[in-house]
Amino acid sequence: HTDTHLCMPEDARKRANRRLAIARGHLESIQRMLEDPNVYCMDVLRQIKAVQGALQGAAGVVLRGHLEAHVATASERGDAEELIEELLEAMKLTQ
Amino acid sequence: HTDTHLCMPEDARKRANRRLAIARGHLESIQRMLEDPNVYCMDVLRQIKAVQGALQGAAGVVLRGHLEAHVATASERGDAEELIEELLEAMKLTQ
Amino acid sequence: HTDTHLCMPEDARKRANRRLAIARGHLESIQRMLEDPNVYCMDVLRQIKAVQGALQGAAGVVLRGHLEAHVATASERGDAEELIEELLEAMKLTQ
Amino acid sequence: HTDTHLCMPEDARKRANRRLAIARGHLESIQRMLEDPNVYCMDVLRQIKAVQGALQGAAGVVLRGHLEAHVATASERGDAEELIEELLEAMKLTQ
Numbered sequence: 001h002t003d004t005h006l007c008m009p010e011d012a013r014k015r016a017n018r019r020l021a022i023a024r025g026h027l028e029s030i031q032r033m034l035e036d037p038n039v040y041c042m043d044v045l046r047q048i049k050a051v052q053g054a055l056q057g058a059a060g061v062v063l064r065g066h067l068e069a070h071v072a073t074a075s076e077r078g079d080a081e082e083l084i085e086e087l088l089e090a091m092k093l094t095q
Numbered sequence: 096h097t098d099t100h101l102c103m104p105e106d107a108r109k110r111a112n113r114r115l116a117i118a119r120g121h122l123e124s125i126q127r128m129l130e131d132p133n134v135y136c137m138d139v140l141r142q143i144k145a146v147q148g149a150l151q152g153a154a155g156v157v158l159r160g161h162l163e164a165h166v167a168t169a170s171e172r173g174d175a176e177e178l179i180e181e182l183l184e185a186m187k188l189t190q
Numbered sequence: 191h192t193d194t195h196l197c198m199p200e201d202a203r204k205r206a207n208r209r210l211a212i213a214r215g216h217l218e219s220i221q222r223m224l225e226d227p228n229v230y231c232m233d234v235l236r237q238i239k240a241v242q243g244a245l246q247g248a249a250g251v252v253l254r255g256h257l258e259a260h261v262a263t264a265s266e267r268g269d270a271e272e273l274i275e276e277l278l279e280a281m282k283l284t285q
Numbered sequence: 286h287t288d289t290h291l292c293m294p295e296d297a298r299k300r301a302n303r304r305l306a307i308a309r310g311h312l313e314s315i316q317r318m319l320e321d322p323n324v325y326c327m328d329v330l331r332q333i334k335a336v337q338g339a340l341q342g343a344a345g346v347v348l349r350g351h352l353e354a355h356v357a358t359a360s361e362r363g364d365a366e367e368l369i370e371e372l373l374e375a376m377k378l379t380q
Contacts, residue, residue, distance in 0.1 A: 005135045016139065017129045024122045027115050034112045040100045041161040042181055044111065045188040048154045052147055059143045064278060066136040071261060071277075072270035080262035086137055087261075088254060091281055093140040159373060166356060166372075167365035175357035182356075183349060186376055195325045206329065207319045214312045217305050224302045230290045231351040232371055234301065235378045238344045242337055249333045256326040276327055283330045 012065020019058040026051050063090055107160020114153035121146050158185055202255020209248035216241050253280055297350020304343040311336050348375055 030047045033039050067087075074080040125142045128134050162182075169175040220237045223229050257277075264270040315332045318324050352372075359365040 007132060008129075008134055008136050008139070010132065013129045013132075013134065017126050020122050020126050020129070024119050024126075027119045027122070031112050031115050031119075034103075034108045034115070037102060037105065037108075039103055039108065041103050041157055042184065042188075044103070044157050045154055045185055048150050048157070049188045052150055055143050055147050055150075059140055060278065060281070062136055062139050062143070063281065064274070067274045067277060071274055072265050075262050075265050084254070084257045084261055087257060087277065088250065089137065090140055091250070091253065093137075093144045155373065155376070158376065159369070162369045162372060166369055167360050170357050170360050179349070179352045179356055182352060182372065183345065186345070186348065197322060198319075198324055198326050198329070200322065203319045203322075203324065207316050210312050210316050210319070214309050214316075217309045217312070221302050221305050221309075224293075224298045224305070227292060227295065227298075229293055229298065231293050231347055232374065232378075234293070234347050235344055235375055238340050238347070239378045242340050245333050245337055245340075249330055252326055252329050252333070279327065280330055283327075283334045 006066070006070050008062065009065045009069045012061055012069075016058050016061045016065075019054060019061060023051050023054040023058065026054065059093070066090075101161070101165050103157065104160045104164045107156055107164075111153050111156045111160075114149060114156060118146050118149040118153065121149065154188070161185075196256070196260050198252065199255050199259045202251055202259075206248050206251045206255075209244060209251060213241050213244040213248065216244065249283070256280075291351070291355050293347065294350045294354045297346055297354075301343050301346045301350075304339060304346060308336050308339040308343065311339065344378070351375075 026047070030044060030051070033044060033047065070077075070083060074083050121142070125139065125146070128139060128142065165172075165178060169178050216237070220234060220241070223234060223237065260267075260273060264273050311332070315329060315336070318329060318332065355362075355368060359368050
């Protein structure tokens with residue numbers, strides 16, 4: 001991408017940041033679980049899965065912010081094609 | 096699961112713990128990215144995707160430890176059926 | 191959605207159709223594999239995975255057609271918001 | 286894998302086969318949808334998603350058959366390690 005890429009709205013950056021902070025706290029609690037010799041394998045996998053879901057949610061926030069800020073104005077800017085390529089790449093990244 | 100669940104080997108717990116510590120550091124660096132008003136949406140999505148890959152790796156370490164510790168001895172313990180149900184659930188959790 | 195939903199471009203419909211035809215042929219060949227008592231479990235899983243990749247590709251063709259036909263003209267039609275909701279749902283569907 | 290790989294139980298092969306037949310019929314109906322110029326993009330994506338779920342189910346049947354036939358007897362055969370590597374690969378394939 002070029003230096004002229006589209007910026008993320010502040011609100012989306014803040015909301016994504018908060019979600020990542022929560023995911024980070026969750027990872028810390030899984031690390032504490034793993035210090036217990038009696039931890040149950042499946043419980044760890046379930047907690048890791050929950051964090052994956054939270055990260056998916058954070059990615060959704062980022063993407064929604066991008067779309068809301070830029071789709072409606074794509075034809076004015078004349079960069080609809082570039083936006084589409086980004087969206088299709090984003091789809092692969094959020095899979 | 097019952098109180099008699101199978102324990103995770105210490106080595107697997109330690110390796111999974113290390114991987115989660117790295118993922119946590121990675122999340123922190125994404126949070127710093129999000130403080131920059133010029134951050135690029137796609138870069139954030141790529142970094143979140145990388146953390147998801149790391150968590151997938153941590154889940155793989157947990158599962159491998161479980162399998163290595165318990166599959167070979169399933170017939171002795173007589174809990175092959177329970178182990179299979181766990182494995183099939185684990186498959187869904189690591190998807 | 192309403193009766194006034196946006197249509198898929200003919201080209202995208204044709205290309206998606208061709209991909210689904212190929213996936214269907216692939217499924218038929220996996221069914222033949224499964225008639226062999228000596229079929230190897232992992233080979234079947236690999237082939238099923240390949241078909242899932244092909245379906246993912248077909249979904250990508252559908253989505254690209256939709257985006258190329260409608261993003262650039264969203265502000266003229268005034269339905270950017272609806273388009274964004276669709277895109278975010280599509281993301282979840284192609285995961 | 287070697288020529289001495291473990292066979293799939295007949296029952297699992299039959300059940301997987303039936304599921305693939307259903308998925309194939311479903312793909313055929315999506316192809317018919319795509320012949321309609323008024324087909325709605327999101328409906329096609331939803332149907333493709335449903336087929337993906339059906340294939341995931343078929344893969345689950347294959348894997349369950351493999352596990353039920355071979356985990357309990359792994360220590361007798363002395364191939365627990367090979368079985369574990371297969372399982373971990375299968376996890377990746379069914380993701």
